[in-house]
Amino acid sequence: MVPSHATQGGVVPSAPEMDARLQEDRRTPAGRERTSRAEAGALPDGVFARLDGDVGLWQDGRRLLWSMNGYGAPLEVAAEVEVEVLTPRAAMNVMAAGYEPVVHPSAQGAN
Template sequence: MALQNRVTPLGEIVADPARGTLMGNRGVLHDDERRLGQSRWKHKPWIACTLLFKGRSRKPMTPGRYTELFFLDEATSLAAGHRPCAECRRAAFNAFRVAWAAANESNGLPSAVEMDAALHTARVDRWTRKQIRHERPAADLPDGVFILVNADPWLVWRGRLLRWTFGGYDATAPLPRVMATVITPAPTVAALAAGYSPGVHASAADAG
């Protein structure tokens, strides 16, 4: 039986047997029976990590340890409100900081704490605990951003839309010339527009 540890671009944590390409962390969200409780995060740093790092081995949802979350790809993790891990994905973390600084016309690079605070404000409504979304012209969105189309998440990628599924991208559509409901948090959209290039699942090359 699949554990409830797969994250969608909508930020939801669900059970699905498909394997992800990145692992994430929001704190300890499960109990001794490896079941999620009501909380969907325990701290502001929401990170996305590589699956393999320095030979470390973990059993997912070990009691008392942080809850391992899994994403189809980096674009999915960014849409859900995560950022690159500063330890196991240091190069990606540094590139994300550079793009963040460029987007904000800052003379210095932001700290992880500063980015986490801004992301937390932008990704989850304080009162409803639901994902925050915003409207932008679809034609102005950079690659790597997710939008909603008929309540489903679609990725903006190379001038077209790719439909997200747990196993990969399975369909394409033209990029609409209308206002779009953007899932990816606004600060991350700005970093993507400033040059950060996220990893996407191999199926993006074959979708449609």
């Protein structure tokens, strides 16, 4: 696993610095939600994205729809489909570098 600071130029950021970076990635200066676009096939495990109005967790190249009751069964999504990424860019970079996020038990058996 690659340490998270490897995606930040080799410097280990402090907790307040991480919070500030994540907040910058989450919100515009006006306070609006900041999202990005990406192809489904480019998403690392642990990223949350919206497709057709539904939010899901990407795991093993598939989408697990989220609900208040946990995660649903894995759904195949074509790699070239564009989705709206909700995960902050800095967090997504850490996941892409090899960090394995801990997921809710309802998502763990979805492989």
